[in-house]
Amino acid sequence: xxxxxxxxxxxxxxxxxKQPFSSEYYGDSITIPRTKSLSIEExxxxxxxxxxxxxxxxxxxxxxxxxxxxxxxLHSFLVNSPFDIGIYCAIENGPVDLRSASAMLAVSRDDxxxxxxxxxxxxxxxxxxxxxxxxxMAIFLxxxxxxxxxxxxxxxxxxxxDQAETDIQEGRVKAALVCSxxxxxxxxxxxxxxxxxxxxxxxxxxxxxxxxxxxxSFRDWSDHDFHNSESYYGISHQLIIHILSRGKx
Numbered sequence: 135x136x137x138x139x140x141x142x143x144x145x146x147x148x149x150x151x152k153q154p155f156s157s158e159y160y161g162d163s164i165t166i167p168r169t170k171s172l173s174i175e176e177x178x179x180x181x182x183x184x185x186x187x188x189x190x191x192x193x194x195x196x197x198x199x200x201x202x203x204x205x206x207x208l209h210s211f212l213v214n215s216p217f218d219i220g221i222y223c224a225i226e227n228g229p230v231d232l233r234s235a236s237a238m239l240a241v242s243r244d245d246x247x248x249x250x251x252x253x254x255x256x257x258x259x260x261x262x263x264x265x266x267x268x269x270x271m272a273i274f275l276x277x278x279x280x281x282x283x284x285x286x287x288x289x290x291x292x293x294x295x296d297q298a299e300t301d302i303q304e305g306r307v308k309a310a311l312v313c314s315x316x317x318x319x320x321x322x323x324x325x326x327x328x329x330x331x332x333x334x335x336x337x338x339x340x341x342x343x344x345x346x347x348x349x350x351s352f353r354d355w356s357d358h359d360f361h362n363s364e365s366y367y368g369i370s371h372q373l374i375i376h377i378l379s380r381g382k383x
Contacts, residue, residue: 136302136310137349140207143342143377144200145367146170152336157321159232164321166328170338170365171318172196182274189260191228194267196341197315201271204311207345208275211309216278220307221268222298223283224290224369228262229319231255268313279307287323288331290314291372295355302348315341316368323368332366340367342374 150173155166176187176195181202187195211219234254241249260266265283272281282297284290291314298310317339318324327337360375367374 135349135351136299136346136353137351138380139309139345139347140204141342141344141377141380142200142203143340143374144172144174144196145340145365145374145378146172146338155318155321155324155337157232159236160321164325166324166332166337168336169318170336172339174199186270186274189257189266190270191261191267192317192319193225193228193315193341194261194270196317196339197223197225197267197313197343198271198274200315200341201311201313201343202274204343204345205275208277208309208311212276214308216276218308219277219279220298220301220310221272221277221279221281222294222310222312223268223281224285224294224314224373225264225267225283226285226287226316226320226323226369227264228267230262231258232321234258267315271313277311285369287326287369289372290369292356294373298346299353299355302346308347310346311343312346312373313341313343314370314373316370327366327368335364335366338365338367340370340374342370342377344373344377 150170152168152170155169157164176192179187179195179199237253238250264285268281268283284293286293294312298312301307302310360372363375
């Protein structure tokens, strides 16, 4: 039982060019015929800590950018108690470092350890852990409430909505930040989407955030047509479609 206090979506504009996606590490094995990416450079993201992007995946950067726009709406809750806001995030596992994996292909067993230390930066592991993306966003915003992460590729956003509704109804949180982000970092994820869910839609990067507060009316977040959109936003699809249907971009 909630109402939407604020929402925000980052999606490619209608004039963004459709481009085929392919990966230098997979060649012709993986090709997505029509895609749209966001024209956002991670190193130029206006974060409170400008160096944080070094340990963030692209999806993590997009997630923080989508949520940081809601600072003014979160302020009254944070002033009262930073523990009153819960985070409910749908996001994929972060990408494997394909560059270093490719560099290791021809390395002998005897040289493996030394070469691995040379080409693999240990900090890159931070980009792979899905809960670190919303955790970094929470640090930026000063949120200290419960943090929930859902990585089901098709229904992660629905899981996030369901838990947020339950926690609001039970009084566990005074506000719920439902959020998600999807990027083109992992070619295997994109190929899975092409085979199972994409159909004739354009695959798009995107991120969304929605701040829910208690309300007396019942809301069924699954009662929506998610299948007839021109674009598909991966794990973030349901959240972004809900936001776009409200006319908030």
